Amino acid sequence: MDTSAFLPISGEDMKERGIEQFDFIYICGDAYVDHPSFGHAIITRLLDSLGFKVGIIPQPDWREKESFMILGKPKYAFLVSSGNIDSMVNHYTSLKRRRRTDLYSPGGKAGARPDRALIVYCNKLREAYKDVPIIIGGVEASLRRFAHYDYWDDKVRRSILFDSKADLLIYGMGEKPIQEIAEALSGGIDIKYINYVNGTAYITSSMEGLRDAAFINSWEEVASDKKKYAKAFLIQSREQDYETGKIVVQPHGDRYLVQNPPAKPLDQYELDSVYALPYARNYHPVYEGKGGIPALEEVKFSITSHRGCYGGCSFCALNFHQGRVIQKRSHESILEEAKLMTEAPDFKGYIHDVGGPTANFRQAACKKQEKEGVCRERQCMFPAPCKNLIVDHKDYLKLLREIRALPNIKKVFIRSGIRYDYVLQDKSDEFLKELCKHHVSGQLKVAPEHISEKVLKLMGKPGQKVYDRFKDKYFETNRKLGLDQYLVPYLMSGHPGSDLKAAVELAEYVRDMGYNPEQIQDFYPTPGSLSTAMYYTGLDPRTMEKVYVPKSPAEKAMQKALIQYRNPKNYDLVFKALNLAKRTDLIGYGSQCLIRPKPKEAFHKAVKGNKMTKRKTKNNSK
Template sequence: MDRKDFLPVSKADLLERGIEQLDFVFISGDAYVDHPSFGTAIISRVLEAHGFTVGIIAQPNWRDPESISVLGEPRLGFLVSAGNMDSMVNHYSVSKKRRKKDFYSPGGEMGKRPDYAAVVYANLIRRTYKKTPIILGGIEASLRRLAHYDYWSDKLKRSVLIDSGADLLIYGMGERSIVEIAEALQSGISVRDITFVRGTVYKSTIDPVGEDVIRLPAFDKISTSRELYAKSFYRQYQNTDPFTAKTLVEPYPADNLFVVQNPPQMPLSTEEMDDVYALPYARTYHPDYEPLGGIPAIEEVKFSLASCRGCFGACSFCALTFHQGRIIQTRSHESLLEEAKQMTQDPDFKGYIHDVGGPTANFRQPACKKQLQHGVCQNRQCLFPEPCPNMEVDHRDYVALLRKLRALPKVKKVFVRSGIRFDYLITDKDETFFRELVKYHVSGQLKVAPEHVSDGVLRMMGKPQNSVYRRFVKRYRELNEEMHLDQYLVPYLMSSHPGSTLQDAVRLAEYLRDLGYMPEQVQDFYPTPSTISTCMYYTGLDPRTMKPVYVARDPHEKAMQRALIQYRDPKNYELVTEALIKAGRRDLVGTDKKCLLRPRHGDLRFVQKTQTPPAKPGKAKRPGTPNSRKWASGKPQQSRPGAWSAKDKRGK
């Protein structure tokens, strides 16, 4: 790609384009990828489409104040984003160990952005430009817009707007908000007076009052009372719908400030979504990164289509309710087909569209008609604990879209790799989508997210009962057998979520034993900002009911729960043994086929438990051999990537 296909990133680019001063300079924690899967690209291209000039400073050296001056002072303001991920999630695993690779940096190199990047970048700008407006955005700012629990420092933190010294914060996706702000600044309105834009948060020395204003507890109060914080958080959670939300005010007495959150922006129409995705993106990373090995994150999205936004699934551990909201917004078939045709012209395209989806692939419409006029329900979910009787389950539009994409010239296969909401799918009385999903859109393995098997844990997660998943598995197996296909289910599972005890973790291990499956990857619950689950982790209370919740906070117990899911891995022997003893399940250590572990030779903890009568004459068979284990599909397990096979070693 030519440099001219990208937004300016250097003074030389400005000179070549005849730009003396940019309207906005965008500081990003990610490398510059001009693709609609990257927030920096979307916001910048939207501003450009409205006549504003934007330059990109990607991953500036936060130790050098000069690094944010390479494009000069912008006429209207600086835009700041930590990137497509919260910088702390980007940097650290749940065990708080430094990650080795950053997929949003050149060559995957780690260390190109600071911890708490939004705060660091904004403070860096303010050291040089005392009065230039600074506007925060992106996922990190969005989920830290009010007081929040910070897992990495293990304390409650103030709104990022205060710590950063920025003037305004945009939460959510931000296309409408940024244009309104830009036009207000263009008209001469001071950034301090831009207090009227939906989807924004601002600071004030005046306490707003009115019928549409909700006053949250002051920061000094929630800092000393976890119960009060849980109540405050749930009040915020109930005010994420653009139709019903009110203005939220969070006082900071020590700073003599009020942080004020305006109601969210209204959902984008299909036409507006189409316009956003039709902008002239280069659809790849900037050519400056080519000698450095490119940007790994592009590989996941280069040949994928984003068909929708929002999610009414509302899992407790997911921040989508706070960021994109629960109302589904979709692109038209024409828009998606046009983008797919562009993909087929790419010299690297091999005939495979890797995904057609969004937060949840099979959500292509609001849960019910009333949502587009009255918003979502404040005190009930669409799918949990049971599907709402008003919910309209309909896959016809998605089926029609996938059929059109499959029919495109040069397209060999269209995969669906975004999350499939299996409880929504199995509720649909019309099996057309389920059948076509199995027949055309699975790449050998379908990934789904039951997360756990214990109904008590699932209730804390906001997920359906395990019986719903079992019903889905049964039908998936039947359809594969009917179509003579050899396709598997790969379940995503989570350990040590609030509500999960060691006994619950053992039940999950027993389920995997019966399934004959050991996942290669396990997600240990990660307390990221602004989720119900994180609130439970910090407070020990379910904010929805204010009832106590068991929380595994001790890193060693978390390690045991995680190890139980991968109990066959020899390196987990000691952790699994300890967990079984603590859970009172010594019966699961032995040579019986129902046991999870065979005790190692000389392990005195199980001497009495493992004495067995002499073997009968005849051919010996090693207990627990893999030939009796089955996958979720009900077929014998094969030795294949990502699957446990007979060749894998077991603990002795």
């Protein structure tokens, strides 16, 4: 088994390479995949390129401290991440049911990492080595850096720095912070004095030296007062720009969680350098007989063209992690990666994606943003596109044309999200024409999410009329090109603001579409998003107005069933929902009805049951 293209993961690897002690050891909840779509690969390759000796322990057995000791004691620090996804999201569905698979583990088999992996790993490391610095990073650390609502415990947990007992937390994209920290540690600076690096958070017992900081309510206060939680979240979210962001301080008991301002985004040269590192672009050979790593399949022949997104969807935590500033790679860098893909023995001629969080955001939102940072209290795209927004697809089109022209490439698809409201702002139809002609594989997936105006307003998404305009333009463009391609809308049920009336409204829209959508996402309150703050508090932090929140499993099930009302398995849920919403006009034989009536006997039994339920409720209230 040739492992020479990978970084060391075992004692045998250390011996073969003559390494007596690593400078850094990376503990990861994902299997080891040396590909730039995986955070652990980027950070370890970067440190390796800087001359540090780096070892990786992927998916250690958290029940045995010896699993964390197989590479010995690092000279400078342990780096710990739960993986590309928060471990609780990785393990549980939105209904808190245990997932049967783990795409980031060998053969997709679940059970290779613990719940709350970051905390478990760090505590086991403290058991093994009490005096070695621990630095945490990745999505789980980044989005849990402040006191946060935890959906699975249904309570506000303190900053993950306290529960993990780590020395330092890197949030956001970690290349700049880890480089600065590594240089400081190798220069002899003790970890407790490395409290000045942007893009990091730490714990202190003294406020001495902190100037011009934004103080937010303590963990104890936000855990007991939802209004204070909402206000704290709003301050946190407004301080996430590298140009204007202040230090943010949150007390936890007699100590303080301190978040330094965000790290400066990578410039084009720096980003190109990250993607030019010598990745093996595959999973480690140790997984070959175990079914490989399924998560690699979708991204192996996909290209990340940029980072960041200024779309501002409320349910997305990207603003809290990657930020709103676009960081883009050069055409030369991307073309070089595309050429590397064509040399892979299993490449079939198809590049699956060229994009980022939003595929057609390839530049700063406006000139002001390039010089002064993002606006603190305004969104670029919502409630309508800003008048200063730069709308231009020329650079992205040029890039796609250059990739299509490379030898051995048959097709270049775009599977990252397309902001259709941004497409509509473009005075030229050139991008939409080329998108339909060259980059759609029979169907284009877009994300209107809902059609109820009150729900869309809370989501930070454009109104239904905007989606309808794009839909008409998309089909008209395909007709002119002689193509028969579909438009697949992603829809979301159970988002804050969505009551049964709004859910029925969406079901009627689905009825008028003429087909049943397969892509339905039940809202998932994950750490770091504005929508999660709404879910927990019942308030919109931006206005402090009350928000209706569907929380009961029964109502969430009904809202999801309404969207897929054509599925016979959903009949009883849809019947109940329409009765509760007082929309029995949609039960019948007319063309506008969603479902047929129940047989008489079953119908009378259901009505009688509803009456009995109402009587019991009245008696209980007395």
